[in-house]
Amino acid sequence: MDPLNELVSSLKKFPGIGLKSARRIAYYLMRQDTPELERLGSLIAGLKKDLYTCSQCGNVSPQDPCTICSDPLRKKDTLCIVEDIEALSVFEQAGIYNGLYHVLGGRISPASGNDLSDEAAEFLRQHIMKLRPSEVIIATTPRIEGDIAYYTLLDVLQGSHVKKITRLAYGLPLGGSIEFADRVTLHSALEGRRQIM
């Protein structure tokens, strides 16, 4: 296969990119000069090399502990549990939350066999024991299996001495992913969070 076709078939695997878009991106790249292509190439190569999974929260960052966990200006008494780093980045870009996060590292969907693993549950337990937050916000995506995920999390949080457990209020559509929520919807979901325990 020639390099152009190979690039197109690689780009086609990107989320939301079909054959047409893949071709358009490939032709766009062909028009760039060599230093720019090398810069892009090393950025992509650096994703695995220069980024670390935070040993405290599971976020991905150029440093461990991550830039959020080691930020002295973040409120350390509130912990927001999200499914993945995409959901975390949606919160961060919205700029509506100043506490810490815990990244579960993937969707919990027992219906499709993706239950919260023992390791993930233990990682969360350790984080909470270390941090001792006064509030834990559960920000997993609301859906049928999402609700099972939520009970799984409640199980983990039982006996953790957390004073207050809340869950996002949903203006979000059921089954709608947090990743697609706009800032206003996400903000009202956070403001309207209700206490569970």
Ligand SMILES: [Zn+2]
């Ligand atoms: Zn972190």
